Amino acid sequence: MAKSTRLYQCEACGAEAPKWSGQCPACGAWNSLHERHVTPAPRAGALLAPAAGAEPCDLDAVPAIDQARTPTGLSEFDRVLGGGLVDGAVVLLGGDPGVGKSTLLLQALAALADRRRALYVSGEESLQQVGLRARRLGLADRPLRLLADTVIERVLETAAKERAELLVIDSIQTMFSEALASAPGSVAQVRECAARLVRFAKDRAVTVFIVGHVTKEGALAGPRVLEHMVDTVLYFEGEPGSRYRMVRAVKNRFGAAHELGVFAMLEDGLKPVTNPSAIFLSRHARPVPGSVVTVALEGTRPLLVEVQALVDAAAAAPPRRLAVGLDGGRLALLLAVLHRHTGAELGNRDVFANVVGGVRLGETAADLAVLLAVRSSLYDKPLPDKLVVFGEVGLAGEIRPVPNGEARLAAAAKHGFARALMPAANRVKRPPPNIDAIGVDHLDEALAALERI
Ligand code: TYD
Ligand code: MG
Numbered sequence: 145m146a147k148s149t150r151l152y153q154c155e156a157c158g159a160e161a162p163k164w165s166g167q168c169p170a171c172g173a174w175n176s177l178h179e180r181h182v183t184p185a186p187r188a189g190a191l192l193a194p195a196a197g198a199e200p201c202d203l204d205a206v207p208a209i210d211q212a213r214t215p216t217g218l219s220e221f222d223r224v225l226g227g228g229l230v231d232g233a234v235v236l237l238g239g240d241p242g243v244g245k246s247t248l249l250l251q252a253l254a255a256l257a258d259r260r261r262a263l264y265v266s267g268e269e270s271l272q273q274v275g276l277r278a279r280r281l282g283l284a285d286r287p288l289r290l291l292a293d294t295v296i297e298r299v300l301e302t303a304a305k306e307r308a309e310l311l312v313i314d315s316i317q318t319m320f321s322e323a324l325a326s327a328p329g330s331v332a333q334v335r336e337c338a339a340r341l342v343r344f345a346k347d348r349a350v351t352v353f354i355v356g357h358v359t360k361e362g363a364l365a366g367p368r369v370l371e372h373m374v375d376t377v378l379y380f381e382g383e384p385g386s387r388y389r390m391v392r393a394v395k396n397r398f399g400a401a402h403e404l405g406v407f408a409m410l411e412d413g414l415k416p417v418t419n420p421s422a423i424f425l426s427r428h429a430r431p432v433p434g435s436v437v438t439v440a441l442e443g444t445r446p447l448l449v450e451v452q453a454l455v456d457a458a459a460a461a462p463p464r465r466l467a468v469g470l471d472g473g474r475l476a477l478l479l480a481v482l483h484r485h486t487g488a489e490l491g492n493r494d495v496f497a498n499v500v501g502g503v504r505l506g507e508t509a510a511d512l513a514v515l516l517a518v519r520s521s522l523y524d525k526p527l528p529d530k531l532v533v534f535g536e537v538g539l540a541g542e543i544r545p546v547p548n549g550e551a552r553l554a555a556a557a558k559h560g561f562a563r564a565l566m567p568a569a570n571r572v573k574r575p576p577p578n579i580d581a582i583g584v585d586h587l588d589e590a591l592a593a594l595e596r597i
């Protein structure tokens with residue numbers, strides 16, 4: 145049976161204090177502290193739940209706590225974190241082995257080391273290996289504390305002793321609790337270690353980064369079962385053979401989800417790429433069939449990306465449809481619209497669609513660009529030069545508005561595009577002066593507009 149502990153709670157503001165005093169330390173009210181018994185949650189896994197016996201309160205009685213953020217100075221990392229680190233936040237950084245997770249966190253920690261007492265716990269590499277990497281990154285002189293250990297109880301004890309304010313656990317799969325008999329990396333161990341880390345972070349307002357390896361199949365026990373326990377989930381991705389790396393926020397309790405940070409992995413570490421549009425556009429001397437540039441919104445940032453399609457005679461029945469960086473179901477839907485509303489014959493043709501640079505387009509705003517790329521390849525007819533296309537396509541062939549049309553248009557203008565084919569409903573009152581905004585309501589109109597350019 146878990147031992148109950150004493151707590152004092154302020155009637156006025158709800159703040160809790162371990163000791164009784166005449167005046168509430170939080171709101172200053174007099175004689176407002178009353179004793180309350182709390183039974184700690186018996187299982188580590190249950191620790192995320194609010195304390196048992198908590199009383200309901202009015203919404204407006206909840207004190208407003210300002211979530212102060214500490215920027216790391218790595219601009220693209222701060223972007224995905226929602227501006228910087230939040231004290232007491234737990235961030236999971238998942239990704240394939242070798243993508244650069246350890247490098248990114250070592251750089252972030254080193255950048256913060258003057259402002260936050262930082263402890264880097266490595267369960268995978270020896271201190272020599274971590275030291276070697278730090279030297280390669282030119283960070284060997286930073287006031288960083290390192291620890292090579294895998295027993296979570298000892299790690300947390302050390303972190304407490306060191307009064308660490310920032311903790312990196314690299315990786316969760318190597319950590320284990322002596323309280324459990326199962327092997328490190330098992331679901332039970334990963335969950336238990338994470339639960340302890342989360343409690344540690346919340347109790348002491350320590351920011352904790354947890355590194356987790358995921359395989360392509362997502363088969364490895366770990367990160368997936370942790371997603372609901374942590375505040376922020378970041379995925380680190382990179383195309384094999386490419387030096388560009390993308391960090392994507394798939395969940396963020398302290399900022400916008402789906403924010404994208406872009407880095408280049410160089411000899412001396414990860415460098416933020418502040419204008420990623422430049423790398424997602426392939427350089428064609430003149431327009432080529434099957435290529436259309438669209439403006440995607442990644443989190444809060446508009447990104448110019450190139451959508452490519454290739455339509456070819458089917459080698460076998462049924463014809464193949466392959467979407468890379470796009471939803472396959474969405475592609476099928478767009479092909480049906482293209483057939484039904486423009487009479488394009490695709491029944492005996494293979495269709496491949498691809499987004500350049502390893503970007504994944506989840507939004508329907510890319511519909512019109514995908515559809516026009518397929519059509520352009522089918523008829524072997526390039527689209528006009530310096531054209532950018534965005535808009536959602538409905539089943540009736542209507543072009544529907546998309547969020548943030550104005551920001552998309554501004555981004556296209558900034559990157560030197562001369563015209564934008566876009567939903568009429570998105571047309572802005574005062575478009576940027578150097579871009580021609582062509583608003584259309586229906587696919588027919590869009591095709592007619594293309595003929596006129
Ligand atoms: P690493 O951070 O160890 O990946 P992870 O922790 O996700 O497994 O990075 C591994 C790769 O990055 C490795 O192949 C070497 C490369 N790298 C560079 O190209 N430049 C550098 O400055 C560093 C430190 C690593
Ligand atoms: Mg590593």
